[in-house]
Amino acid sequence: MTVSASRTTSRSPSGTHLHAAHSMHVPGLLQTVEYAREIFRQAVPELSPPEIEHRISFRIKRQAVLYQDNATPYRAVIHEAALRMQFGGLDVTRAQLQHLLKLSDHSHVTIRVIPFDAGSYPGSGQSVYFVRGPVPALDTAQLDQSHGPVFIDSEAQLEQYRLLLDRLEATALRPAESRNLIHDLTQNL
DSSP: OOHHHHHTSOOOTTSOEEEEEESSSOOGGGOOHHHHHHHHHTOSSOOOHHHHHHHHHHHHHHGGGGTSTTOOOEEEEEEHHHHHOOTTOHHHHHHHHHHHHHHTTSTTEEEEEEOGGGOSOTTTTOOEEEEEOSSGGGOEEEEEETTEEEEEOOHHHHHHHHHHHHHHHHHSOOHHHHHHHHHHHHHTO
């Protein structure tokens, strides 16, 4: 996919398009409650139980963007390692993988997996959220860091993340192949 092709990707009526790439865990908009709870339990410094529940509540409310009328298009690239990590154990992992399969049935949600056998890939180990606005000047990238999120809105840096996301998608399996891999992982738990 070229950069110009990614900029013309179909967008919601608001002109917004969401894109995420993760290698160590499932993106927040695609997480189940129990999976999110386990992610927040691993935070450093440790979060109190009320803070964990507050963050889970906020995360689940944000997921409404995927379920509303004229839902915002969402593309996620997830490394196979994130799908195999057993946050919360086998039952939580199985439920999370089944949730991904259900979400992949939605026409506005695209899930692509980078398999282990793809070898090295650009941006490995980095989590990126990218919001494409109705015009490129409104685009924003969010990078997850140990000290909190970093937001990027300079055009030169945004262009680098557009290219990175395009290259990640080029490395990943196609959506149907990704779905088959997720299904196989679910069956083998």
